[in-house]
Amino acid sequence: MSGGLSWGGVFPTDESAIATKLLVEAWAQLTSSAGTAFRSSLSEPKLTDLLCEHLKDISEATGRLTGRWGQENPFGKIDAAAGKRITSYRTDIEYFSNRSTPTLKLVYEFKKIDGNNxxxxxxxxxxxxxxxxxxxxxxxxxxxxxxxxxxxxxxAACVNTLKATLASNRCEKLNWRSAARIIEPSQGFHEAHFDTEHLRPTDKQPPVGYVRICHLFLDFPS
Structure with a gap:
């Protein structure tokens, strides 16, 4: 990303770039440590939990980030009149900072993927x-x-298989912004492999009119 704000001045690019670079570096540190238990055999929640805690440890000193890393943060909607919860969900990892205007809330959703499955x-x-x-x-x-x-x-093979799937009829209902589904290289982050753009329901739609999903891929040493 270029410096400052992008997407019509609604997204702080500098801090988001530093945060994403640090996340990839933190993953590399955890996977390359001698005798590490941070391996593919761990469940997805355990991997993201360890990764987020490591990010908290190194964020300010290494990344010079003063925002907050969090994982499994609960969100949802309530009916105040009825006094009950309507929806509830939790994110994998997010980075939040109010250092910029507008504030930065960057959400990372993790999924284990196997190109053969x-x-x-x-x-x-x-x-x-x-x-x-x-x-x-x-x-x-x-x-x-x-x-x-x-x-x-x-x-490489796994990412190619995923891209082919996203371009296929199986994924035609993902509210694509345009006919060109895969934007490669990523216009969002150097660490990401490609982007996709999607329309959201009106009450969830960003001010720019669509959401850009940047896709990055993390693996383990062979």
């Missing part, structure tokens, strides 16, 4: 993956979000 790819682009940023309640009115694929098969 189509079911994992469906989870990635389906209702509990990308769908959370399109029709779901994640990152409402936020113009930029990230999907982070935790790759447990050879990365």
């Amino acid at each position: 189509p079911r994992t790819l469906t989870k990635y682009w389906g209702a509990d993956g990308m769908g959370r940023f399109i029709d779901g309640d994640y990152a409402i009115k936020q113009p930029v979000v990230l999907m982070a694929g935790i790759v447990i098969s050879p990365k």
Whole structure:
């Protein structure tokens, strides 16, 4: 991303770029440490929990970030008159900062994917993956979000298989902004492999009129 604000002045690009770069570096530190237990055999929630805690430890000293990292943050809607909760959900990892105007709320949704297992790819682009940023309640009115694929098969082949799936008829109902579904290289982050753009329901739509999902992929040393 370029410096300052983008998307009509609604998104602080500098801090988001630093945060995403730090997240990728933190992942590399955890996976490359000698004798590490941070391996693909761990569940997705355990991996994101460890990653987020490591980000909290290194964020200010290494990344010079003064915002807040959080994971599994509860959100939802309530009916105040009835005194009850209507919806409830939790995000994987997010970075929040009010240092800029507007404030930065960057949400990362993690999914384990295996290029040899189509079911994992469906989870990635389906209702509990990308769908959370399109029709779901994640990152409402936020113009930029990230999907982070935790790759447990050879990365290049897995990413290519996923891109082919996104371009296929199986994914035609993902409210694509235009006919060109895959934007490559990413226009959002150097660490991301590609972007996709989607329309959201009016009450969830960002001021720019669509959400940009930046897709980055993290793997483990062979």
